[in-house]
Amino acid sequence: MLIHPWDAPHEDREWRDWLAHHDFGQLAVNGLPGEPPWVQPMHFRYDSEPGPHGQVLAHLARPNPLWRALEQNPTVLLSVVDDYAFVPGPWAAPDGAPAEHGTPTSFYAAVQLRCTAHVVDDPAEKAELLNRQVAHFQPEGGTAPVTAAEAPFGRLLSGLRVLRLDVTEVRAKFKYANHKPEPVQDRIVEGLTARAGRGDAEAVAHQVRRRA
Numbered sequence: 424m425l426i427h428p429w430d431a432p433h434e435d436r437e438w439r440d441w442l443a444h445h446d447f448g449q450l451a452v453n454g455l456p457g458e459p460p461w462v463q464p465m466h467f468r469y470d471s472e473p474g475p476h477g478q479v480l481a482h483l484a485r486p487n488p489l490w491r492a493l494e495q496n497p498t499v500l501l502s503v504v505d506d507y508a509f510v511p512g513p514w515a516a517p518d519g520a521p522a523e524h525g526t527p528t529s530f531y532a533a534v535q536l537r538c539t540a541h542v543v544d545d546p547a548e549k550a551e552l553l554n555r556q557v558a559h560f561q562p563e564g565g566t567a568p569v570t571a572a573e574a575p576f577g578r579l580l581s582g583l584r585v586l587r588l589d590v591t592e593v594r595a596k597f598k599y600a601n602h603k604p605e606p607v608q609d610r611i612v613e614g615l616t617a618r619a620g621r622g623d624a625e626a627v628a629h630q631v632r633r634r635a
Contacts, residue, residue: 424535424594429602431595433633438534438595439477442469445534446559448503450481450586452489452540453496461489467501467588468559476590479538480552482583490542490584497540501588506625507531510600514614518606530626534595538588546571549585599630608634 432438446468452461467481479501483489493499508530516525543549550569557566569576600608612630615623 424533424596426594426596427602430598432597435593437597438593439471441532441595442503442534443471445503445505445532448501450489451500451502452492453498455492455495458492461492463487463489466556466560468556474589476536476593478590479536479586479588480556481586481588482549482553482556483586485582485584493540493542499538499540499588501536501538502533503535504531504533506622506629508615508620508622508626510611511614514611515600515603515607518604528600530599530622530630532595532597532629534593536588536590537592537594538590541587541589543585543587546577546580549580549583550577552585552587597629597633599626599633601630601633605634 447464447466450463450465452463454460463483465481465483467479469477469479471477510528510530512525512527513522514525515528516522543552550571553569557569567575569580571577571580600611603611608630612627615627615630
């Protein structure tokens with residue numbers, strides 16, 4: 424992922440705060456010899472500790488075909504992309520230039536986490552980590568806790584495996600044209616606000632926040 428200086432996070436807190444509220448991504452696992460990478464969409468919980476870059480918790484079904492590749496190479500990449508919007512060319516045209524000379528572009532936020540994967544199969548540890556995941560997605564409660572060998576979910580533990588991903592490197596990008604002159608940025612904001620499509624309000628919020 425190319426990251427220009429003007430698209431880089433202003434500080435680590437920016438990507439950490441964003442990741443705390445964007446918890447669905449794609450896990451890329453190196454394929455076995457002669458095979459392409461495995462890519463698994465999944466929900467996850469990101470915790471800023473332990474370690475300098477934090478940790479990710481997730482779980483997948485035991486029959487998932489990626490386990491064999493993961494055991495061969497535990498280095499993985501979790502990619503998260505959201506808050507994206509298409510910007511038509513006329514909105515981005517330089518001041519004084521014909522509108523049709525503007526370059527269409529994409530706005531988006533992206534965080535890529537390089538991780539070392541640890542597979543958890545111990546029933547008691549799996550139960551504890553699953554409860555942490557549920558607490559993230561369902562803080563209001565309403566679901567019985569998972570307890571090894573106890574109803575209602577204990578019997579299901581054997582059918583899944585938990586992934587603990589220790590984050591070793593982070594690459595983050597907030598591509599919202601913050602290198603453009605302010606009149607151009609203003610025109611893009613006006614266009615996104617008027618269009619009010621999927622992701623447009625989030626893109627506007629990023630563009631304005633990063634400019635400030």
